[in-house]
Amino acid sequence: MLMGCYETVPITAAAPRAGGEVEVRLTDRASNAMTQLVGDRVAAVRGHYAGASADTIRLNVLGVTRRDGREDFWKGEPLGIARADIATLSERKLSRPRTVGVVALAVVGATLVKLGLDGRTNTTGTRIPPPPTK
Secondary structure (H helix, E strand, O other), X not given: OOOOOEEEEEOXXXXXXXXXXXXXXXOHHHHHHOHHHHOOOEEEEXXXXXXXXXXXXXXXXXXXXXXXXXXXXXXXXEEEEEHHHEEEXXXXXXXXXXHHHHHHHHHHHHHHHHXXXXXXXXXOOOEOOOOOOO
16 A cells, blocks of 8 residues: 555546545535444545446445544445535545655655664764674
């Protein structure tokens, strides 16, 4: 799995891309009505877009977020959500600027650690050689 930073952006196309990861924010009414299907007090459902009909969007669910912020993970179970129950529909995409920033910080941190291990000094200021390599 690729590590990176993601952002959720509103879907501007007529439909999400097939298999793309989407987040459906439920209306309050839907949150209450769908308790039997997704659990109590669910605010959002996240999953892979599996298609749609005129009145329903189908997802393979990866997780749900409750109103208190707690997240429960699923294993791709199929779920249909009526369009009338959707408050917002967004797509999860890799954020290139955030990912570049995280990678840059990781490289700087690794470099500082390496420099610290290679150039250690003792309390008198005398340089301690690096440990021998095998």
